[in-house]
Amino acid sequence: MNAAALNLLWQATQETLLMVGSATVLAVLGGLPIGILLAITAPEGILENSWLNRLLGAVVNLGRSIPFIILMVAIIPFTRKVVGTSIGTTAAIVPLTVAAIPFFARLVEGALREVDPGVIEAAQSMGTTPLQIIYKVLLPEALPGLVLAVTVTAVNLVGYSAMAGAIGGGGLGDLAIRYGYQRFRGDVMVQTIAVLVLLVQGMQMVGDKIAQRLFQRS
Amino acid sequence: MIQLKNVSKTFPGKNEVHALTGINLTIPAGQIYGIIGQSGAGKSTLLRCINMLERPDAGEVWVAGTPITSLGPRELRAARRQMGMVFQQFNLLNSRTVFGNIAFPLELNGMPKKDIRKRVEELAELVGLSDKLEAFPRQLSGGQKQRVGIARALATQPAVLLCDEPTSALDPETTAAVLRLLQTINERLGLTIVLVTHEMAVIQEICHSVAVLEEGRLQEAGPVTEVFTRPQSQATQRLLQGFLAARFSLPQRQPDGTFLRLTFLQERANQPLISRMIRQHEVEVNILFGRIDQMQGSPFGMLLVELRGSPEQTAAALRFLQENEVEVEVLHQ
Numbered sequence: 001m002n003a004a005a006l007n008l009l010w011q012a013t014q015e016t017l018l019m020v021g022s023a024t025v026l027a028v029l030g031g032l033p034i035g036i037l038l039a040i041t042a043p044e045g046i047l048e049n050s051w052l053n054r055l056l057g058a059v060v061n062l063g064r065s066i067p068f069i070i071l072m073v074a075i076i077p078f079t080r081k082v083v084g085t086s087i088g089t090t091a092a093i094v095p096l097t098v099a100a101i102p103f104f105a106r107l108v109e110g111a112l113r114e115v116d117p118g119v120i121e122a123a124q125s126m127g128t129t130p131l132q133i134i135y136k137v138l139l140p141e142a143l144p145g146l147v148l149a150v151t152v153t154a155v156n157l158v159g160y161s162a163m164a165g166a167i168g169g170g171g172l173g174d175l176a177i178r179y180g181y182q183r184f185r186g187d188v189m190v191q192t193i194a195v196l197v198l199l200v201q202g203m204q205m206v207g208d209k210i211a212q213r214l215f216q217r218s
Numbered sequence: 219m220i221q222l223k224n225v226s227k228t229f230p231g232k233n234e235v236h237a238l239t240g241i242n243l244t245i246p247a248g249q250i251y252g253i254i255g256q257s258g259a260g261k262s263t264l265l266r267c268i269n270m271l272e273r274p275d276a277g278e279v280w281v282a283g284t285p286i287t288s289l290g291p292r293e294l295r296a297a298r299r300q301m302g303m304v305f306q307q308f309n310l311l312n313s314r315t316v317f318g319n320i321a322f323p324l325e326l327n328g329m330p331k332k333d334i335r336k337r338v339e340e341l342a343e344l345v346g347l348s349d350k351l352e353a354f355p356r357q358l359s360g361g362q363k364q365r366v367g368i369a370r371a372l373a374t375q376p377a378v379l380l381c382d383e384p385t386s387a388l389d390p391e392t393t394a395a396v397l398r399l400l401q402t403i404n405e406r407l408g409l410t411i412v413l414v415t416h417e418m419a420v421i422q423e424i425c426h427s428v429a430v431l432e433e434g435r436l437q438e439a440g441p442v443t444e445v446f447t448r449p450q451s452q453a454t455q456r457l458l459q460g461f462l463a464a465r466f467s468l469p470q471r472q473p474d475g476t477f478l479r480l481t482f483l484q485e486r487a488n489q490p491l492i493s494r495m496i497r498q499h500e501v502e503v504n505i506l507f508g509r510i511d512q513m514q515g516s517p518f519g520m521l522l523v524e525l526r527g528s529p530e531q532t533a534a535a536l537r538f539l540q541e542n543e544v545e546v547e548v549l550h551q
Contacts, residue, residue: 122309125269126323126374127298136322140313214313 005188008175013195015089015170019161022093024154027100034060034101035108036134042113046120046130063102068160071095072167092169096160104153111145112138144215151207155200172196219247219410220268220378225277227263237263238274239434250404250411252425252442254418254457260434261414265380268412269301270294282377299327302371306383308363310355316342316366317351323373341369345399361392368399379403381413385420397424418461422446430454443518447483447545462520475526481545482519491542492521499535501527
């Protein structure tokens with residue numbers, strides 16, 4: 001592998017990490033509250049509200065049903081408004097975040113609903129407010145599940161980010177398409193895939209480790 | 219201390235369940251009050267109506283002079299802090315250590331950290347878990363988990379402890395230890411304990427009074443010694459039969475004469491009534507099984523006998539027993 005190719009690969013890896021990392025952080029910030037709302041307003045939830053639950057659920061499903069490549073193009077005006085441009089790595093972070101928020105929110109909802117209702121009831125019997133139940137019971141009890149949800153979201157974003165090339169976002173997927181496919185550079189294709197595999201494996205391993213440690217501790 | 223007035227609760231749905239129907243019950247302060255019934259009798263629902271984990275459809279619940287049923291959310295939370303609750307499945311927070319679990323209600327009350335440590339250590343000592351404070355629930359046995367549950371329920375010094383089948387997930391040995399702990403707490407702290415169970419043995423062991431529920435209706439209520447020896451309702455008799463059959467096993471053979479179960483209470487248990495009956499009524503008595511138990515500190519005797527004699531003699535003997543306030547149950551004639 002020559003220096004130029006290595007340079008390309010390294011740059012693409014950085015772009016992917018930037019896109020996936022930022023979008024994951026933003027998706028957690030945006031998706032966590034939505035996931036919490038979905039869980040607590042669900043039937044048998046601590047603030048059961050079927051109207052709000054159905055509305056929120058519909059919005060989340062809408063977000064999840066649009067294929068990413070289409071979403072990315074469809075929200076270009078929004079992207080431009082948020083980051084000032086619709087092209088480039090930074091611009092790609094916007095649709096990645098928008099796609100990941102509903103995905104992560106559903107995972108959060110699932111993790112929170114796994115929390116033993118008996119434990120929630122015990123907390124209620126001690127006179128907790130709904131807010132106290134959320135941050136003193138639901139979130140700590142679901143923490144291993146939440147860590148896994150972040151991991152799955154990040155891994156998913158690696159896949160989505162491969163499409164970011166369509167709006168000039170760069171990254172490993174883009175490199176594989178432009179060099180590996182369009183310029184018949186089989187070696188670049190193999191190298192890119194190798195890096196992607198290592199990236200995903202590494203992320204999943206770290207996530208599993210943390211979740212396992214949290215679970216064992218508890 | 220706790221009063222239920224005409225409390226009813228129905229769970230709607232395809233198969234509507236009348237969990238509770240017109241329950242009137244007064245639970246005096248300082249007692250261990252048992253609520254017994256078969257599964258589905260509504261006893262857990264009744265307990266959960268006391269702290270409004272289940273809101274009754276009708277009726278009132280009063281605890282320590284507060285009308286729990288008509289409180290707003292904020293007052294209800296305050297009232298709940300005056301009541302501790304212990305659960306069958308312990309319901310501990312898995313993400314917290316024993317210390318963290320016992321500290322949980324104290325944190326909610328905004329107690330300063332230093333005071334929390336002191337209080338948690340006190341409680342851990344009371345329930346015998348001083349060496350387990352840094353353990354997580356997953357590392358504890360069932361009995362230890364329930365001790366944590368009890369310590370947690372006692373943390374804020376409640377006046378009432380609600381126990382929902384606290385020993386049903388435990389083995390017999392651990393059950394006995396947990397019951398002893400509850401008894402100690404009742405005596406030492408003067409706490410009112412309401413205890414739901416389906417086991418007569420638990421009631422006999424530690425309860426002062428008992429309420430019997432069947433199909434959501436209160437069948438009878440009163441001091442345990444009364445209810446055990448003079449059961450008024452069929453539901454109680456059925457519960458007792460199962461309980462007694464396990465403790466006083468019936469012989470397998472067919473009896474020749476009349477088969478009786480005699481229950482003696484308190485001073486009756488100390489009188490030579492059987493020998494007097496034999497002399498006065500010239501019946502023959504074959505004693506098959508006998509036992510004297512303690513119930514709330516008073517002797518409680520039980521005899522299984524076979525009576526042989528003419529029908530007149532047998533009838534006279536039965537009358538004699540009844541006149542002497544022995545509870546007689548004819549098992550076979």
